[in-house]
Amino acid sequence: MVDEITHYCSASVFLSFIKSKQLWLTSLSQSNDHLEGRWLLRRWLDKFDPSNREQEVRRGAELLVEDVLRKNVALGTCFSEQSDLLSQWRGYARDGSGFSITFDRKGLEEFVSNSKNDPKPLLSKIIYGQNDWTRINEMIRSLWEAFGEDAKKFSAGPNGTGSMPLELSPEKFAHQRAAARNLFTVKDRAFEEEKEWRLMLFAPWQEIPNLEYRDSINGVSPFLKFEIPTEIVRYVTIGPTNRAPVGTIQAALKSNGIKAGLSKSEASYRN
Numbered sequence: 623m624v625d626e627i628t629h630y631c632s633a634s635v636f637l638s639f640i641k642s643k644q645l646w647l648t649s650l651s652q653s654n655d656h657l658e659g660r661w662l663l664r665r666w667l668d669k670f671d672p673s674n675r676e677q678e679v680r681r682g683a684e685l686l687v688e689d690v691l692r693k694n695v696a697l698g699t700c701f702s703e704q705s706d707l708l709s710q711w712r713g714y715a716r717d718g719s720g721f722s723i724t725f726d727r728k729g730l731e732e733f734v735s736n737s738k739n740d741p742k743p744l745l746s747k748i749i750y751g752q753n754d755w756t757r758i759n760e761m762i763r764s765l766w767e768a769f770g771e772d773a774k775k776f777s778a779g780p781n782g783t784g785s786m787p788l789e790l791s792p793e794k795f796a797h798q799r800a801a802a803r804n805l806f807t808v809k810d811r812a813f814e815e816e817k818e819w820r821l822m823l824f825a826p827w828q829e830i831p832n833l834e835y836r837d838s839i840n841g842v843s844p845f846l847k848f849e850i851p852t853e854i855v856r857y858v859t860i861g862p863t864n865r866a867p868v869g870t871i872q873a874a875l876k877s878n879g880i881k882a883g884l885s886k887s888e889a890s891y892r893n
Contacts, residue, residue, distance in 0.1 A: 623727070624703045624727055625726070625727055625728070626703075626705065626724050626725065626726060626727055626856055627701035627702065627703060627724070627725055627727045627730070627819045628701055628702050628703075628704065628705040628710075628722045628723065628724040628725070628859075629645065629699065629700070629701050629702075629722065629723045629724075629725070630702065630710045630711065630713075630714035630715045630720065630721075630722045631714065631715060631720050631721060631722075631723065632715060632716040632719070632720040633716065633719060633720050633721065633864065633866075635720070636720060636721040636723065636858075637874070639723065639850075640852075640874060640875060640878040640880055641878055642847070643849055643850060643851070643852055644847045644848060644849050644850065645699050645821075645847075645848055645850055646699060646845045646846065646847055646848070647697035647698055647699050647743065647821065647822070647823055647845060647846045647847075647848050648697060648698070648699065648843065648844075648845045649695065649696070649697060649838075649843040649844055649845065650696040650697065650698045650806050650822070651691070651695075651696055652838065652840040652841075652843045658806070659691070659696065659805040659806045660805070661751055661805075661808050661809060661810050662751070662758065662761055662762070662765075662804060662805050662808040663684075663687060663765075663805055665751070665758065665762065666683075666762045666765045666766075667680055667683065667684060669762070670683070678776060678777070678778050679773045679774050679776060680773075681776060681778065682772070682773035682774070682775065682776025682786055683765075683769050683770065683773035683776075685776065685786065686769045686772055686773055686786075686798070687765075687769060687802060687805075690795075690798050690799060690802045691802060691805075693826055693827070694799060694802065694824055694825055694826050694827070695823075695824070695825065695826075695827050695830065695833075695844055696803075696806050696822065696823075696824045697743075697822065697823045697824075697830075697844065697845065697846050698743075698806065698820045698821060698822035698823070699820070699821050699848075700714070700816075700818055700819070700820055700821075701725070701818065701819040701820070701821070702816050702817055702818055702819070703817035703819070704816075704817055705722055705724045705857075705859055706722065706859055706887050706888060706889055707815070707816075707889070708862075708889045708890075709815060709816070710722070710816065711861055711862055711863075711887065711889060715861050716861075717863060718861040718862040718863035718864065718887070718889070719861050719863045719864050719865075720861045720864065721858055721859065721860060721861060721864070721871075722858070722859040722861070722887075723855060723858055724855070724856045724857050724858070724859070725850075725854050725855055725856065726854040726855075726856055727745075727819070729851075729853070729854035730745060730821075730850070730854055731745050733850065733851060733854065734821065739848070740831075741823060741825040741829055741830065742823075743821050743822055743823040743848065744821075744822055744823075745819060745820070745821050745822075746807050746819065746820050746822060747818075747819050748807060748808070748809055748813075748816075748818040748819065748820055749807060749808045749809075750808075750809055750810070750811045750813065750814040751808055751809065751810055751811060752810075752811045753811060753814065758808065761801075761804045761807075761808065764800070764801045764804065765801050765804075767797070767801070768794075768797050768798045768800070768801035768802075769798060769801070772786065772788055773786075775787055775788070799824065799825075799826075802824070803822075803824040806820070806822060806824065807820070807822075821848070823846065827844075830846060832846065832847070833845075833846055834846070834847070852878075852879065852880045852882075855880060855882045856882060856883065857882050857883030857884060857885065858871065858875065858882055858883070858884050858885075859884075859885055859886070859887050860884070860885070860886045860887060861887055862886075862887040862889045862890075864887075868884060868886065871884055872884055
Protein backbone atom coordinates (compact mmCIF):
# COMPACT_ATOMS: atom_id res chain seq x y z
CA MET A 623 0.00 0.00 0.00
CA VAL A 624 1.35 3.43 -0.94
CA ASP A 625 2.35 5.92 1.76
CA GLU A 626 1.53 9.09 -0.17
CA ILE A 627 -1.16 10.30 -2.57
CA THR A 628 -1.15 13.55 -4.51
CA HIS A 629 -3.83 16.04 -5.54
CA TYR A 630 -3.11 18.09 -8.69
CA CYS A 631 -4.78 21.47 -8.96
CA SER A 632 -4.70 24.95 -10.45
CA ALA A 633 -2.96 27.85 -8.71
CA SER A 634 -6.34 29.24 -7.58
CA VAL A 635 -7.39 25.92 -6.00
CA PHE A 636 -3.98 25.65 -4.33
CA LEU A 637 -4.34 29.11 -2.79
CA SER A 638 -7.89 28.31 -1.70
CA PHE A 639 -6.69 25.12 0.00
CA ILE A 640 -3.82 26.68 1.95
CA LYS A 641 -6.12 29.46 3.15
CA SER A 642 -9.31 27.52 3.93
CA LYS A 643 -7.74 24.06 4.60
CA GLN A 644 -10.54 22.61 2.46
CA LEU A 645 -10.79 20.59 -0.72
CA TRP A 646 -13.97 20.50 -2.75
CA LEU A 647 -15.76 17.25 -3.49
CA THR A 648 -17.31 17.93 -6.90
CA SER A 649 -19.83 16.08 -9.06
CA LEU A 650 -18.35 12.91 -10.55
CA SER A 651 -21.23 12.32 -12.94
CA GLN A 652 -20.71 15.80 -14.42
CA SER A 653 -16.97 15.38 -14.93
CA ASN A 654 -15.25 15.66 -18.32
CA ASP A 655 -15.15 11.85 -18.55
CA HIS A 656 -18.50 10.89 -20.11
CA LEU A 657 -17.93 7.26 -19.08
CA GLU A 658 -17.56 8.13 -15.39
CA GLY A 659 -19.51 5.54 -13.43
CA ARG A 660 -20.47 3.64 -16.61
CA TRP A 661 -17.65 1.13 -17.21
CA LEU A 662 -18.78 -1.39 -14.59
CA LEU A 663 -22.47 -0.87 -15.38
CA ARG A 664 -21.88 -1.70 -19.04
CA ARG A 665 -19.95 -4.85 -18.15
CA TRP A 666 -22.85 -6.04 -15.99
CA LEU A 667 -25.54 -5.24 -18.53
CA ASP A 668 -23.54 -7.01 -21.25
CA LYS A 669 -23.89 -10.27 -19.28
CA PHE A 670 -27.63 -10.47 -19.95
CA ASP A 671 -28.58 -13.04 -22.58
CA PRO A 672 -29.68 -11.46 -25.90
CA SER A 673 -33.00 -13.35 -25.82
CA ASN A 674 -36.11 -11.18 -25.81
CA ARG A 675 -37.06 -11.88 -22.20
CA GLU A 676 -33.52 -11.37 -20.93
CA GLN A 677 -33.33 -8.05 -22.76
CA GLU A 678 -36.52 -7.02 -20.98
CA VAL A 679 -34.91 -7.90 -17.63
CA ARG A 680 -31.78 -6.03 -18.74
CA ARG A 681 -33.89 -2.93 -19.37
CA GLY A 682 -35.42 -3.27 -15.91
CA ALA A 683 -31.96 -3.58 -14.34
CA GLU A 684 -30.74 -0.49 -16.15
CA LEU A 685 -33.78 1.53 -15.08
CA LEU A 686 -33.32 0.47 -11.45
CA VAL A 687 -29.69 1.56 -11.38
CA GLU A 688 -30.49 4.85 -13.12
CA ASP A 689 -33.18 5.51 -10.51
CA VAL A 690 -30.67 5.03 -7.68
CA LEU A 691 -28.19 7.31 -9.46
CA ARG A 692 -30.86 10.01 -9.75
CA LYS A 693 -31.77 9.81 -6.06
CA ASN A 694 -28.14 10.04 -4.92
CA VAL A 695 -25.26 12.34 -5.72
CA ALA A 696 -21.68 11.17 -6.33
CA LEU A 697 -19.12 13.72 -5.16
CA GLY A 698 -15.38 13.27 -5.10
CA THR A 699 -11.89 14.67 -5.37
CA CYS A 700 -9.04 12.77 -6.95
CA PHE A 701 -5.48 11.87 -6.00
CA SER A 702 -2.66 10.03 -7.73
CA GLU A 703 0.11 7.80 -6.45
CA GLN A 704 2.42 9.85 -8.69
CA SER A 705 3.47 13.31 -7.48
CA ASP A 706 5.11 14.55 -10.69
CA LEU A 707 3.31 12.97 -13.62
CA LEU A 708 3.13 14.82 -16.94
CA SER A 709 -0.39 13.70 -17.86
CA GLN A 710 -1.68 14.84 -14.46
CA TRP A 711 -0.07 18.25 -14.86
CA ARG A 712 -1.68 18.63 -18.26
CA GLY A 713 -5.11 17.37 -17.27
CA TYR A 714 -5.62 18.74 -13.78
CA ALA A 715 -3.17 21.58 -13.13
CA ARG A 716 -3.91 24.08 -15.87
CA ASP A 717 -1.36 22.77 -18.34
CA GLY A 718 1.35 22.52 -15.70
CA SER A 719 0.91 26.01 -14.27
CA GLY A 720 -0.60 24.79 -11.01
CA PHE A 721 0.60 22.68 -8.11
CA SER A 722 0.48 19.19 -6.70
CA ILE A 723 -0.17 18.66 -3.00
CA THR A 724 1.07 15.39 -1.54
CA PHE A 725 -0.68 13.95 1.51
CA ASP A 726 0.15 11.21 3.97
CA ARG A 727 -2.23 8.51 2.76
CA LYS A 728 -2.68 6.77 6.10
CA GLY A 729 -3.17 10.10 7.88
CA LEU A 730 -5.87 11.11 5.41
CA GLU A 731 -7.56 7.73 5.73
CA GLU A 732 -7.61 7.96 9.52
CA PHE A 733 -8.90 11.52 9.46
CA VAL A 734 -11.73 10.59 7.08
CA SER A 735 -12.71 7.50 9.12
CA ASN A 736 -12.82 9.58 12.31
CA SER A 737 -14.65 12.47 10.66
CA LYS A 738 -17.88 13.63 12.26
CA ASN A 739 -19.36 14.30 8.82
CA ASP A 740 -22.64 12.50 8.28
CA PRO A 741 -22.77 10.98 5.73
CA LYS A 742 -19.06 10.23 5.75
CA PRO A 743 -16.89 10.07 2.61
CA LEU A 744 -14.59 7.15 1.89
CA LEU A 745 -11.08 7.03 0.49
CA SER A 746 -10.92 4.40 -2.24
CA LYS A 747 -8.25 3.15 -4.61
CA ILE A 748 -9.55 3.08 -8.18
CA ILE A 749 -9.64 -0.31 -9.90
CA TYR A 750 -8.66 -0.44 -13.56
CA GLY A 751 -11.17 -2.92 -14.90
CA GLN A 752 -9.26 -5.33 -17.07
CA ASN A 753 -6.50 -5.68 -14.45
CA ASP A 754 -8.52 -7.11 -11.56
CA TRP A 755 -11.32 -9.36 -12.75
CA THR A 756 -11.68 -10.89 -9.29
CA ARG A 757 -12.76 -7.55 -7.81
CA ILE A 758 -14.81 -6.68 -10.88
CA ASN A 759 -16.73 -9.95 -10.66
CA GLU A 760 -17.36 -9.35 -6.96
CA MET A 761 -18.88 -5.96 -7.79
CA ILE A 762 -20.96 -7.44 -10.58
CA ARG A 763 -22.29 -10.04 -8.13
CA SER A 764 -23.26 -7.22 -5.78
CA LEU A 765 -25.22 -5.58 -8.61
CA TRP A 766 -27.05 -8.86 -9.28
CA GLU A 767 -27.87 -9.24 -5.60
CA ALA A 768 -29.06 -5.63 -5.25
CA PHE A 769 -31.05 -5.28 -8.48
CA GLY A 770 -31.44 -8.68 -10.16
CA GLU A 771 -34.67 -9.92 -8.58
CA ASP A 772 -36.48 -6.61 -8.96
CA ALA A 773 -35.34 -6.35 -12.58
CA LYS A 774 -37.26 -9.56 -13.34
CA LYS A 775 -40.48 -7.73 -12.45
CA PHE A 776 -40.09 -5.27 -15.33
CA SER A 777 -42.72 -5.55 -18.03
CA ALA A 778 -42.15 -3.65 -21.25
CA GLY A 779 -45.01 -1.62 -22.68
CA PRO A 780 -45.63 0.15 -26.00
CA ASN A 781 -43.39 2.96 -27.24
CA GLY A 782 -40.50 1.98 -24.96
CA THR A 783 -42.48 2.39 -21.76
CA GLY A 784 -42.79 -0.21 -19.04
CA SER A 785 -43.78 -0.94 -15.47
CA MET A 786 -42.10 -2.54 -12.48
CA PRO A 787 -43.99 -3.09 -9.17
CA LEU A 788 -41.51 -2.48 -6.35
CA GLU A 789 -41.54 -2.37 -2.57
CA LEU A 790 -38.35 -0.71 -1.40
CA SER A 791 -37.42 -1.06 2.25
CA PRO A 792 -34.72 1.19 3.79
CA GLU A 793 -32.48 -1.89 3.98
CA LYS A 794 -32.91 -2.70 0.29
CA PHE A 795 -32.32 0.91 -0.73
CA ALA A 796 -29.11 0.98 1.33
CA HIS A 797 -28.01 -2.27 -0.34
CA GLN A 798 -28.69 -0.82 -3.79
CA ARG A 799 -26.91 2.40 -2.93
CA ALA A 800 -23.81 0.48 -1.83
CA ALA A 801 -23.79 -1.50 -5.07
CA ALA A 802 -24.28 1.64 -7.18
CA ARG A 803 -21.45 3.41 -5.35
CA ASN A 804 -19.05 0.81 -6.72
CA LEU A 805 -19.71 2.17 -10.21
CA PHE A 806 -17.55 5.16 -9.32
CA THR A 807 -14.57 3.11 -8.14
CA VAL A 808 -13.78 1.45 -11.50
CA LYS A 809 -12.27 2.92 -14.67
CA ASP A 810 -11.04 1.58 -17.98
CA ARG A 811 -7.44 0.41 -18.22
CA ALA A 812 -6.73 3.35 -20.55
CA PHE A 813 -6.53 5.51 -17.39
CA GLU A 814 -4.18 3.17 -15.54
CA GLU A 815 -1.23 5.59 -15.61
CA GLU A 816 -3.08 7.89 -13.22
CA LYS A 817 -2.96 5.33 -10.37
CA GLU A 818 -5.91 7.15 -8.90
CA TRP A 819 -7.36 7.28 -5.42
CA ARG A 820 -10.64 9.00 -4.77
CA LEU A 821 -12.13 10.68 -1.72
CA MET A 822 -15.78 10.08 -2.47
CA LEU A 823 -19.25 10.55 -1.06
CA PHE A 824 -22.31 8.80 -2.52
CA ALA A 825 -25.50 9.62 -0.67
CA PRO A 826 -29.08 10.89 -1.12
CA TRP A 827 -29.21 14.56 -2.00
CA GLN A 828 -31.37 15.47 0.99
CA GLU A 829 -29.00 13.80 3.46
CA ILE A 830 -25.96 15.94 2.60
CA PRO A 831 -25.84 19.10 4.71
CA ASN A 832 -24.01 22.16 3.39
CA LEU A 833 -24.25 21.03 -0.22
CA GLU A 834 -23.50 24.00 -2.49
CA TYR A 835 -23.80 24.68 -6.21
CA ARG A 836 -21.58 26.34 -8.78
CA ASP A 837 -21.56 27.11 -12.47
CA SER A 838 -19.47 24.71 -14.52
CA ILE A 839 -18.81 23.73 -18.13
CA ASN A 840 -21.76 21.34 -17.76
CA GLY A 841 -24.16 23.98 -16.44
CA VAL A 842 -24.82 23.96 -12.67
CA SER A 843 -23.22 21.27 -10.53
CA PRO A 844 -23.11 20.45 -6.78
CA PHE A 845 -20.05 20.46 -4.57
CA LEU A 846 -19.18 19.98 -0.93
CA LYS A 847 -16.36 21.65 0.99
CA PHE A 848 -14.41 19.11 3.04
CA GLU A 849 -11.93 20.24 5.66
CA ILE A 850 -8.55 18.48 5.68
CA PRO A 851 -5.87 18.99 8.35
CA THR A 852 -2.72 20.49 6.87
CA GLU A 853 -0.62 18.41 9.27
CA ILE A 854 -0.96 15.53 6.82
CA VAL A 855 0.44 17.56 3.91
CA ARG A 856 3.92 16.16 3.28
CA TYR A 857 5.11 18.37 0.45
CA VAL A 858 4.08 20.63 -2.42
CA THR A 859 5.39 20.50 -5.99
CA ILE A 860 5.37 23.56 -8.23
CA GLY A 861 4.13 22.74 -11.75
CA PRO A 862 6.54 22.60 -14.71
CA THR A 863 5.14 25.75 -16.37
CA ASN A 864 4.47 27.60 -13.11
CA ARG A 865 6.69 30.72 -12.99
CA ALA A 866 6.25 31.49 -9.29
CA PRO A 867 9.59 31.73 -7.44
CA VAL A 868 10.15 29.02 -4.84
CA GLY A 869 10.63 31.72 -2.20
CA THR A 870 7.16 33.13 -2.90
CA ILE A 871 5.49 29.74 -2.40
CA GLN A 872 7.55 29.09 0.74
CA ALA A 873 6.32 32.37 2.17
CA ALA A 874 2.71 31.61 1.22
CA LEU A 875 2.86 28.22 2.95
CA LYS A 876 4.48 29.66 6.05
CA SER A 877 2.01 32.54 6.34
CA ASN A 878 -0.85 30.02 6.27
CA GLY A 879 0.70 27.79 8.92
CA ILE A 880 1.65 24.92 6.62
CA LYS A 881 4.89 23.10 7.30
CA ALA A 882 5.62 21.01 4.24
CA GLY A 883 8.46 20.30 1.85
CA LEU A 884 8.58 22.21 -1.42
CA SER A 885 10.14 21.38 -4.77
CA LYS A 886 9.89 22.24 -8.47
CA SER A 887 8.56 19.69 -10.95
CA GLU A 888 11.17 17.77 -12.90
CA ALA A 889 8.73 16.83 -15.67
CA SER A 890 9.96 17.62 -19.18
CA TYR A 891 7.19 19.77 -20.58
CA ARG A 892 6.37 21.01 -24.06
CA ASN A 893 3.38 23.23 -24.73
